[in-house]
Amino acid sequence: MLRTLLFLLVMANIASAIGVVYARHEHRQLFVAFKRLERQRDELNIDFGRLQLEQATWAEANRIDQVARNKLGMVFPSADETVVVRP
Template sequence: MKLLAALAFAALLVADLVSAIGVVWARHESRVLFVELTRLQNTRDELNVDFGRLELEQATWADPGRIEQMARSQLGMVNPPPEDVELIQR
């Protein structure tokens, strides 16, 4: 009977140790994943700032006034004279 009680005690002790190690491992993994999540959120925020800056830059480059100015100065484009304009109706 004492042998059976000693084996049961040993089994419970091993189960307790395994459970404790499992809890420590799970908490460690949780912390590692939280750090990774925080890093990814910071990266996302930085990318959102860059995206907003690039959208503003694109809007600046695509401004119709700027495009017209570039067409006139670099390409030598001009508005056609009124006699060369033809209106087409559907």
């Protein structure tokens, strides 16, 4: 009876040790994945900031005016070409 109890305690101890090793291994894998995702998030935030800056640059009024004049040949209408429509 004492041997059986001792055997069961040793087996429980071994099972517990294997569980601890498995949990540590799983924790390390999840931590590495977490850090990789954190790095990816930071890179995406940097790209997003660059894109916002680029969008702001392209949307500036003087840039739009310059493109309209140079590439599209647009000009402001003169006073005699302006028509006011009243309801």
